[in-house]
Amino acid sequence: MKLSRKSDYALRALFTLVENYGRGPISIREIAERNDIPRRFLEQIMLDMKSRKWVESIAGRDGGFILAKSPDEITMGQVVRHFDGILAPISCVSTSHYEPCSQEGVCRFRRVLLDIRNYVSRLMDDATLSRVFTGAIVRREEVFSPDMVYGEGI
Amino acid sequence: MKLSRKSDYALRALFTLVENYGRGPISIREIAERNDIPRRFLEQIMLDMKSRKWVESIAGRDGGFILAKSPDEITMGQVVRHFDGILAPISCVSTSHYEPCSQEGVCRFRRVLLDIRNYVSRLMDDATLSRVFTGAIVRREEVFSPDMVYGEGI
DNA sequence: TATAATCACGACCAACTTGATCGGGATTCA
DNA sequence: TGAATCCCGATCAAGTTGGTCGTGATTATA
Numbered sequence: 001m002k003l004s005r006k007s008d009y010a011l012r013a014l015f016t017l018v019e020n021y022g023r024g025p026i027s028i029r030e031i032a033e034r035n036d037i038p039r040r041f042l043e044q045i046m047l048d049m050k051s052r053k054w055v056e057s058i059a060g061r062d063g064g065f066i067l068a069k070s071p072d073e074i075t076m077g078q079v080v081r082h083f084d085g086i087l088a089p090i091s092c093v094s095t096s097h098y099e100p101c102s103q104e105g106v107c108r109f110r111r112v113l114l115d116i117r118n119y120v121s122r123l124m125d126d127a128t129l130s131r132v133f134t135g136a137i138v139r140r141e142e143v144f145s146p147d148m149v150y151g152e153g154i
Numbered sequence: 155m156k157l158s159r160k161s162d163y164a165l166r167a168l169f170t171l172v173e174n175y176g177r178g179p180i181s182i183r184e185i186a187e188r189n190d191i192p193r194r195f196l197e198q199i200m201l202d203m204k205s206r207k208w209v210e211s212i213a214g215r216d217g218g219f220i221l222a223k224s225p226d227e228i229t230m231g232q233v234v235r236h237f238d239g240i241l242a243p244i245s246c247v248s249t250s251h252y253e254p255c256s257q258e259g260v261c262r263f264r265r266v267l268l269d270i271r272n273y274v275s276r277l278m279d280d281a282t283l284s285r286v287f288t289g290a291i292v293r294r295e296e297v298f299s300p301d302m303v304y305g306e307g308i
Numbered sequence: 309t310a311t312a313a314t315c316a317c318g319a320c321c322a323a324c325t326t327g328a329t330c331g332g333g334a335t336t337c338a
Numbered sequence: 339t340g341a342a343t344c345c346c347g348a349t350c351a352a353g354t355t356g357g358t359c360g361t362g363a364t365t366a367t368a
Binding site: 310311313314315317318319320321323324325326327328329330331332333334335336337338 | 339340341342344345346347348349352355356357358359362364365366367368
């Protein structure tokens with residue numbers, strides 16, 4: 001999974017709305033400023049998220065956006081899948097965007113990619129906005145040392 | 155991590171060479187046919203891998219390619235990093251391709267992406283060609299049910 | 309009711325990446 | 339000599355990314 005700017009910006013915006021949950025709308029301009037996002041680009045993204053029913057807009061002066069549902073009803077998985085289309089590292093191990101591959105029966109490394117898919121999928125679908133916001137989504141790898149680095153660097 | 159065709163093809167070719175390890179060279183044409191890879195495209199990739207000292211070439215008629223080192227001295231991590239540049243889902247959690255981000259101090263979801271980075275990095279750097287070839291790289295997620303699917307699909 | 313701030317919508321676009329193809333040269337074996 | 343191979347650089351079409359821009363429509367407030 002490679003996170004696009006769009007997913008990145010969408011998540012930044014959503015967490016800003018989570019932070020303000022129950023306290024009225026925030027304008028695109030303010031979200032953009034607080035999160036260092038190009039304003040006109042964020043416009044697109046917010047409208048997109050509105051059509052997905054993740055946010056609601058209030059038009060006119062003093063208008064802006066609020067979350068359309070509770071922060072534990074939206075997951076990072078949903079957001080990234082919407083904007084980036086696929087979480088799996090390759091489509092032959094994707095269920096939502098599966099495409100057949102002539103080598104599937106003999107491929108030696110498919111298994112490794114499948115493992116990555118499973119891990120990423122599980123993690124992202126567990127990651128509701130509220131859990132991530134409160135830091136409740138810490139996993140095995142981070143229990144011992146938060147800044148632990150594996151392998152040669154990534 | 156999104157696996158590019160180049161990485162994919164490179165890995166297919168390498169595992170073909172592993173299969174034939176110690177039994178003479180295989181031509182690009184044959185590797186291409188056996189793995190369903192465009193021949194002229196594979197040429198580039200093999201030359202690239204030659205410069206990385208992963209494979210050696212034998213020129214002239216009956217020539218071809220062989221592995222330049224033992225299958226347990228090459229990892230999937232090295233290959234994917236070479237062709238795709240970055241394993242991490244976003245550069246702010248990459249060590250090899252780190253780029254600063256204005257939101258780093260306040261970002262709510264960086265932690266989740268860091269977790270993915272750690273998992274992928276560890277898995278890929280453990281994945282030597284020989285271990286993957288023999289199937290010795292099965293991990294937690296796959297111990298119980300090989301085709302287990304998590305979340306909404308990926 | 310004028311005005312300023314906001315959301316809404318669609319068109320446009322430059323730069324980059326991906327996934328190749330192509331022509332022709334150098335090397336080697338039979 | 340010729341056939342099969344590796345070698346090298348140029349080129350390129352299509353799609354994706356990451357935006358910008360102009361212009362309406364809506365609404366609170368002075």
